[in-house]
Amino acid sequence: MGYLYTMEALKTTFKNKLQIRDFYKSEEKCKALLAQQRWAGKIICPHCGTDKAPYITTRGYKCSSNTCYKKFSVTTGTIFQDTKIKLNVWFEAIYVISAHKKGISSHQLARDLGITQKSAWFVLHRVREMLQEKAPQMLTGTVEVDETYVTGKDKNRHHSKKTGHDWRDNAGMVVGALERGGKVITKVVTDTKSATLIPFMVENVAKGSNVFTDENNAYSSLNQAYNHGFTVHSKANYVRGKVHTNSIEGHWSQLKRGIVGIYHNVTNKHLQAYCNEFSYRYNTRKDSDNDRFFSVLNNSGNFVLPYKKLTKKNALGM
Numbered sequence: 001m002g003y004l005y006t007m008e009a010l011k012t013t014f015k016n017k018l019q020i021r022d023f024y025k026s027e028e029k030c031k032a033l034l035a036q037q038r039w040a041g042k043i044i045c046p047h048c049g050t051d052k053a054p055y056i057t058t059r060g061y062k063c064s065s066n067t068c069y070k071k072f073s074v075t076t077g078t079i080f081q082d083t084k085i086k087l088n089v090w091f092e093a094i095y096v097i098s099a100h101k102k103g104i105s106s107h108q109l110a111r112d113l114g115i116t117q118k119s120a121w122f123v124l125h126r127v128r129e130m131l132q133e134k135a136p137q138m139l140t141g142t143v144e145v146d147e148t149y150v151t152g153k154d155k156n157r158h159h160s161k162k163t164g165h166d167w168r169d170n171a172g173m174v175v176g177a178l179e180r181g182g183k184v185i186t187k188v189v190t191d192t193k194s195a196t197l198i199p200f201m202v203e204n205v206a207k208g209s210n211v212f213t214d215e216n217n218a219y220s221s222l223n224q225a226y227n228h229g230f231t232v233h234s235k236a237n238y239v240r241g242k243v244h245t246n247s248i249e250g251h252w253s254q255l256k257r258g259i260v261g262i263y264h265n266v267t268n269k270h271l272q273a274y275c276n277e278f279s280y281r282y283n284t285r286k287d288s289d290n291d292r293f294f295s296v297l298n299n300s301g302n303f304v305l306p307y308k309k310l311t312k313k314n315a316l317g318m
Contacts, residue, residue, distance in 0.1 A: 010036055013290050014095065017112070020293070021092045030087035034074045037298045045070070046077035046301075078300045079126045089113055090123070091297070097127045098296050099289040102258040103277065125310055128273040130299045131280035139179040142210040144248040145201065145219070147175040147192045150256060150271060172268040174255075174275055177204050178248040183283045186251075186275040188268070194218040201226075212243050251282055 010033045014020050024030045035043075043061065044051050048068040054061040060073030075081050080090060093113055097104060104112075110120035150172060175197055176186040185204045189196050197218045202225070205211060211226040213219040214233045222228040229243035238244060255278045259266050266274050284292050 011294070014293065017092045017095050020095045021088050024088040024091050027087055030091065031074050033297070034078070034080070034087070034300070037294075038074065038078070038301055046072050077304060079130055079305065080300065081304050085115060085119065085123070089115065091293075093120075093123050094127055094130070094296050095289065095293045097124065097277075098131075098280075098284075098292045101281065102254070103262040105262050122310065125270070125273060126305050127296070128277050129305050130296050131276050132299075133280075133283075134299065136183075136185060136204070138206040139177055139182065139185065139204055140206045140209050141182070142180045142212070142242070143205050144178045144180065144245045145176070145197075145205070145211055145213045146245045146248045146252070147173060147189070147197065147216070148252045148256075149173055150259060150266065150275075172271045174252075174271070175200050176248050176251060176279075177201065178251060180247060184248070184251055184279050186255075186279050188272045188275060192216065192218055194221065198222070212245055214245060251278070254278060254282075 010029070012023060014023070024033070042051050043054055045054060045061075045063040045065065045068060047063060047070040048065055050063065050065045050068065052064050054064050054072075057071060060071065060076075062071045063069055075083070075087075080087065083090065093109065096109065096112060104124075106117050106121035106124055109124060110117040113120065113123075115123075173189050173192060174186050175189050175192070176184055177200070178184040187200055189200070194217070197216075198221065201211070201222065205226070207225045209226055211219075211222055211228050213222070213228070213230045215230055219228065219230065229240070231237050231240050231243055231245070239246070255275065258278060259274060263274070284295070287295070
């Protein structure tokens with residue numbers, strides 16, 4: 001269980017998914033990479049957090065702390081916990097999912113990986129957990145803020161966003177803040193009232209930033225903490241000098257094209273996970289597929305998602 005591999009033997013540059021599975025065809029090598037990504041040479045018990053050298057067992061480790069003594073492996077407490085799918089297949093899935101610009105359906109992923117559609121659906125959701133930023137930084141400079149309905153009912157939309165038709169499922173509302181030249185942060189919300197949108201702004205956008213929105217009255221108090229500019233979409237006023245929300249609206253278009261074209265239907269229960277997926281792709285748009293793969297893999301810890309939790313119905317019966 002020593003994982004005796006050099007970093008050169010654990011990492012290389014991949015040009016496609018086939019090279020991923022071939023390079024990590026050994027389960028031992030996969031575990032060695034996870035150990036390096038997770039612990040960097042200092043094994044930490046996922047149960048109690050001690051870095052005291054553990055006992056080595058036939059299947060992994062046993063904590064040497066006299067208040068713990070629990071068994072664990074390199075996958076304990078990670079997205080790979082209790083998986084029956086080989087790790088090199090997981091690695092290939094991570095590479096494919098993070099590389100696809102508009103996402104990939106569970107049916108296509110199942111065909112690509114040689115697993116069942118049910119397993120592929122589970123893999124997709126677990127990988128989406130890894131696409132969350134552990135400590136997102138505040139957005140600064142010029143920030144565009146907007147809200148949208150993803151497969152929502154037209155009657156619930158802001159008047160400037162009505163389309164004249166309903167989509168197939170009332171999935172939910174999303175608010176987003178996009179830093180020009182930087183990152184985007186999105187959050188599923190229950191409504192688009194000031195009491196909901198302003199706290200989102202305070203949490204994610206640095207005070208004193210230039211904030212551009214549409215004419216939604218919920219943003220009327222932004223000038224107390226931000227340099228607020230807005231356009232009046234209801235009067236066909238979409239651009240006023242540097243004031244516009246074209247970038248965040250472009251992100252919404254990409255999100256909706258992915259959901260309608262690839263996933264077809266998304267419920268409110270899982271909507272945040274899909275938003276995280278598309279936000280991650282936008283935020284890593286300048287990264288190579290290779291860099292993106294290792295970045296996602298490095299984020300595999302502290303995300304345990306049992307199948308029962310994923311499929312359990314929420315308060316809305318979804």
